[in-house]
Structures are given as structure tokens and as C-alpha cells.
Amino acid sequence: MAVSESGSDSKLGSGADLRFLSRIFDFAVALIVLMLLMAAFHVHAMLTIGDWDFWVDWKDERFWVVITPVLLITFPAAFQYIFWENFRLPFAATLCLLALVLAEWITRVTAFNMWAYMPFSMVWPATLIPGAIVLDLVLMLTGNMLMTAIFGGMAFGLMFYPGNWPMLAAFMQPVDVHGSLMSVADQIGYTYTRTSTPEYLRIINRGTLRTFGGSAAPVSAFFSAFLCIIMYMIWWQIGKFFCKLITIPNVLRTHMGYGQEEKPNEGDLPLKA
């Protein structure tokens, strides 16, 4: 075998070899990213908007509509920075929400249904995939963070409620239970007792919630859209921060054969900051 100056033989140093290596690396990274999102994004989601997402009778027109998009545009914005700025990949937001819904469904089946014995009609998760697709589309078409924040972020907030309405509508139908008017979702919540959970309905259904003629959701959606724009810009910067290549001296370097003092070029090229 011939050995080139760079030390590579004719087979190992070929373009096909390099492409194969790159492709395997891509698959490995894709696996990590998917599992990372299913873990970290799910933790973020369950501990910031979780209760609204767990139960069908928590899916109200006031807080659920506002809080859910605002707190779930976070990871998509950060990952859009990582994917778009570094690799020009325009599907980060959709990937984030797909991973989240997948992780949520796994636990709704294995835990909420199989262990706590709650019916699926009570514990189905909301989806933000329609808004995420638009978010990715706006970034791909404009290539601009500010435009994506304004138009994509706004769409992300506005599309949340209509995006979930096909799943939610049946549970919003009125029902008469022993002379009391309530929704089907309320009735499910009363039927399946959550012994150790405060009753959300007694907290939320008061005041002027009904003064919009039963249509509080559009107002909440517009407020959510406004907050989504701001949140997107904040989390874009957070994504940028986490990608910064920052290093500090290693006091244990002598144990790995390096000298006490750092040299400008210790056998490789410096990292690009």
C-alpha cells in the first residue's frame, strides 16, 4: 500500500472513506440529538406547562393557550440557532416538537394509563407541530432570526389553539350532570379523582373568563403570540451561548504527557472561536 505524505494509504484516505465516515458520524449525532430532545425538552415541558398538558380538564382558554406556546418555543429557538447557523439545516423546530410528542406519548401510555389507570381521553398531550413547521419555514425562507421571531414566533403562538382544536373540540361539548352544566372534559376530571392534585377548575373558572362570549381563546392566543416573539429572541441567544467554544486551563494536563506550560501549537490547530 502506498503511503501519502499525510500518512494515509490509498484506501483509507479516499473520498469514499471520508464520506462514509461523515455519514456514520451524522447518524450518531442524529441519535444523540433525538434522545437529548426527548429528555431535556420533555423535562422542561413537563415542569413548566406539564399540568395543563397532562389533563384534558386543565386545557382551558386562559392559561393553557398562553403558557404552552410561550414555554415550548424555547428549545426550538435554541436548536434553530444550532442547526441553522452551523449546518444550514431548516428542521430544528419540527424535530424538537416531534421528539417531545413522542416522549410524551410513551409516558402517557406506560405511566398515566398503564400504572395510574387514567384513560387516554383524559391524558392526551397537546401538539405544537403545525406551528413548528411554520417556524422552520419562515427561517428557511428568510434566513433571518428577527423575521423568524416576529412572523414565525407569532404564528407559533396563534396556531396552537386551532392546531389542537380537532382533538379538543369533542371535550368542550356541554353536558348536564345532575342539573349542573359543565363540559365533557370537566366531567372526566370529576370522575377520575386525582387524590393528590389541587382542583384546577376551582382556581381558574372565575372572574371575567366568560365575558368574551365563550371565546376567550383568541385573546389568549394573541397574547401568547406576542410573548412568543420575545421568548424566541431570548432563546436564540441562549442557543448561541451554549455553542460558544470556551475553554479554561487544565491543571491535570501533566498527567497526560503535556508540559507544565501551554504551547501555542501542541500538535494540532487551535479551535476556531
Next chain:
Amino acid sequence: MASLDTAGTVETSKTKTPKMWFWTSPGKMFLAMAVIASGWLIQRWYQQWAGWEFGMDSTHPDFQFYWMNLFYFNLAFTAALGIGIWSYLWLTRDRDMVNLAPREEVKRIFNFVGILTCYVFAVYWAGSFFAEQDAAWHQVAIRDTSFTPSHIVLFYGAFPLYIVLGITSYVYAMTRLPIYSRRISIPLTMAVAGPFMLMPNLGFNEWGHAFWAFEEIFTAPIHYGFVIFGWTALALGGVLMEVVNRFVNYLFPTIYGKDFAKELTDKKSPMSL
């Protein structure tokens, strides 16, 4: 005819170089993931069997037998695993990192990616699968101890395991990879130390649940520490950038020549990117 490649291994013209020379142990990674998944699925089955039957009253002798013994087992197992792996990695470290051959470094980077994959996979079980299961249990069953059937698996089994694997990836990187041994990487440190901090934060969680938050609302401020430390998993984006930088700025030009980018974009090849 024999030749010496940059990894320092002797090859002859009769020797067939493996196509995946750069990653010799993906099978070990998948085996480790299978072991992790099997272990957690067995404990999930155990929860199903013994949760409602023996896990509701912590003062009962059955609880001590069926649940506290699992608690002790989980802690002892992960402690032994961690001490064993970290000791092995440190004692077998590379003591001459300055002269590391480029191809050997590529192999080590892929091993590192394999360990990171196992780490993130363990984080998934802790942060997603068992974490939301904890909500399903505690919003239904009243707690009378911090060591509940869901906590014993989540906080004292799944959490310690991913901490062990996170520190393993860190020790591997520091003892075998130049980009992490010459200087300390802040993204890698955050990606390991941040999720690790979920464990100390558990002290605040249990303190709060013991003294004022007897009911379970998952979106309560008592849980926000988990959220903030969970965000640090985004630093894996920085780790990805460090590895890609190393490939593009040093390893690929050294192994494949300075025109390696042309090889990657060769449209004639079926493996073209």
C-alpha cells in the same frame, strides 16, 4: 509490502481494512444501551407488580422489604459501577497525548460519541420516562415518605446511572482526547455538571414536599431547579461544535489532505453528501 499507518498499526497488502475502521465498537454501544433499557424495563415491571400492593404505606414491613431493599440496591450498584469505570479510565489513560496519531484520535472521538450516546440514553430514562411517570404516581397517590415507589427508581436509580455515565464521558474525554485534555471545555463541563446538579437539587425538592407542598403540581416553583439545570443539556451543541471543528480544522486535512471538502461534495459518488 507492509506499511505503517498514522495509527501506528502495521498493515500488509493482504490485510483487509475494515470499512468502519474509525469506529470499532458500535456494537458495544448498542449492547450498553440494550442493558440500560433492560434494567429499567425490569424495574418498571417491578413497579407495576409491587407499587400499589406494597408501596402505599412506608411504615409497613412489606414496604421496607420490597422497596427499601431496591433503594439500597440501586445506590450500591451505581456507586460500584461509577468507581469501577472511572478508576479504569484514569489508570489506563494516555500518558503521551502530544504524540497521538490522527487516526487513533478519530477512533477515540467515535468511542467518545458512543459513550455520549449511552449517557444521553440514560438521561432519557431519567428525564423523560421515569420523570413524567413520577407525575402520574404522585398526582394520584398520596406520599408519606420521600422514598416512594416512583422516587426509588427515578431519583436513586435512573439519576445516579446517568450521572455515572456523564462523568464517564468526561473522564474519557479528558484522558484520551487532546481537545479536552489540553484545556477544560466549558460546554462539555456544562453538559455533564448541569444534569448532575439535578441530583443535589433533589434536596430542595424533598425539603419542600416534606414541609409545605404536600400536593403535587408539576409546574410549581419547587421544581424550577430541575428545569434550569436541565437547560444545560443544550451545551451538548457546543460539544458537537468542538468535535466538528476538530474534524474540519485538523483531522480531516491531516488524514485526507487539504482538499478533503471536494471529496465530500463529489456528486459522482453515491455517498455524496
